[in-house]
Amino acid sequence: MDIINQSVSLYKKTSIQEARFDEEAKLSEGGKKGALVTVTKTSSPKNNPQENQTLTNKSTGEILSLKKDRDYRSDRWALKSVVGDILPKCRTSKCMVLRAPDPVKGGLRDIEVCKSDKLQKAFYQGLYACGDIWNCPICAAKVSERRRNELKTALVLAKDKGWGIHFVTLTFPHGAGDDLTDILSKMTKAYGKLSSGKYSVKEQLKKLSPESEIFGFIRALEVTHGENGFHPHVHMIVFTNKETESGLLDFVYYRAWVRACRLAGLPEPSRLHGCHVQDGSFAADYAGKWGIEDEMTKANQKQAKNKGLTPWGLLRCILDGDDLDYPPKRAIGLFLVYSAAFKGKRQLYWSNGLRKLLGLQKELNDQELAQKADDEAAYTLATITVEQWKAIRKCKAEVMILNIAESNPLLITSVINNFVLSSGDAGPHSMGEGVPFYGGRGPTR
Ligand SMILES: [Zn+2]
Known part of the structure; x- marks a missing residue:
């Protein structure tokens, strides 16, 4: 041997x-x-x-x-x-x-x-390192680990300042026949409306409760796939003064979200599922787990399906080839649809001025984070x-x-x-930039 x-x-x-x-x-x-x-x-x-x-x-x-x-x-x-x-x-x-x-x-x-x-x-x-957080499980893990640490830091800094912290989840009704690119673009329009104009959450909150104030938010875009097709949704960590109560914020967000979805051409979100505002403990829990892919990709398939499959779950179905609901051909088709729809989308967004208020440095982009040495x-x-x-x-x-x-x-x-190629293995490709060494990239199984 x-x-x-x-x-x-x-x-x-x-x-x-x-x-x-x-x-x-x-x-x-x-x-x-x-x-x-x-x-x-x-x-x-x-x-x-x-x-x-x-x-x-x-x-x-x-x-x-x-x-x-x-x-x-x-x-x-x-x-x-x-x-x-x-x-x-x-x-x-x-x-x-x-x-x-x-x-x-x-x-x-x-x-x-x-x-x-x-x-x-x-x-x-x-x-x-490609830095493509939507397509690349390696770069996504690396980038999200770094962003997760920043989220946790933001929560600590906000807590030290005595701010109120709230965790907001926004979604809307969707079905298996929906075009993901279409609903994603409408959803982007909808959440843009939450922070602009006189019907923005900030303005509406001030109108109802003059002592309440929103300092900023961090918004994360996510998607899963389940019985009702793709499920794009956003989670937000919203920072306020300590006088602002989650219950009031829930009321304001729901009203603003219903209006925003209607104007963006999306179905009206239900009171039960469309909008949730929870207290800071949920934000801390979310920040602590953000971007950790194992929950969905490594749990048994049945459990994962109850929550919806993440894009990495789809890749796993392609790799394993043994899922009855997501046979490889279907999983490949779905991943390609997802990949095209999310190309260039921002996964994590900090509202203007929030980083400065918290005393955090300028944010690095995904590519910069992915290329950075682990240590x-x-x-x-x-x-x-x-x-x-x-x-x-x-x-x-x-x-x-x-x-x-x-x-x-x-x-x-x-x-x-001891790793050397035999004379016939080198193939026609060189080590030049932009050229893979060889064509075969089968799964590492
Ligand atoms: Zn990569």
Whole structure:
């Protein structure tokens, strides 16, 4: 057995039980440079019911929370490869495939495996990140993790200022035959009307209760798919002075939302489902979970369906191919409709002036957040050559490399050095910017 197969065996063991670090020396010594990689399978993206487990590096004392993090990462890479298959021309198909341009030296960056002690995880540096939060599960997770932290910070700062915090949910009746692009565009018009003119929520609130005041809001756009077709909706965290009560805000929002939907050409929202204003504890709960995709994609299908499938849930149905309600052909069609409708839409919007009021810096865009290093203080464990990266991708071993970097960092160079292509594998593509290495991007299964 060559070193890669030994490494894979070790990796599989470390995923479910304490790592055997005493294996490292033996494996490192046994590594033979230039051996042809014969990895045929990495980790399964399928959900594993086992609970999260921790791993302690006996030499450094580092504690790694491996099981869930690894399952989620493996899932994200697998789901991203589905997007590459069904939307081969979108920029997500090049994400974590091509090298990123080097803004300092010019040319393209080196591909590095970095490790962060602070985050207790490994990640790639120097690869292009698409930043498409609607299409790319990898970039979406990265961007939402950063935005989630900002949401939480905003809530803490608002609380410190003694502000009132409210959680608003807005939706409208919809059906399976609706055109998503059409209803999404009408909904965008509708929520725009909530903050403009004399019928805006702010003005109407002031009219009813002069002592009440809205300081600003953060609005998040979301969508799920269920029995009644696509369900686009918005959640808002609304910041007010402490005199403003959620009950009053509920009344004002509902009235304004009904008017806005009517003017935008949407069906009238019901009092029961169309508008909810809840207190700050719901906002905190929402902010704490925002963008965490596992609830929908990793829960069992039945549970997920009660809430509606997220776009990542659709990708999962394509990958697994075993859902009776969402067979792959249907799930692909729905994902393509969703992708086209949400292209260019803003997922999270901070009302004008709110960040300044809270003392927060200017917001980075999705692309900037996605391309940013996971941890600026991370160190480089290994540099991967172009040929090695081609071989790693060919073996679909991208996730395995990161897992080994986390659990067996001393092994990583030996493992990477053993990834080489046989003479016929390189194919016609170069490592040039904008050109994938090779066409095959099947799911990492
Ligand atoms: Zn991406």
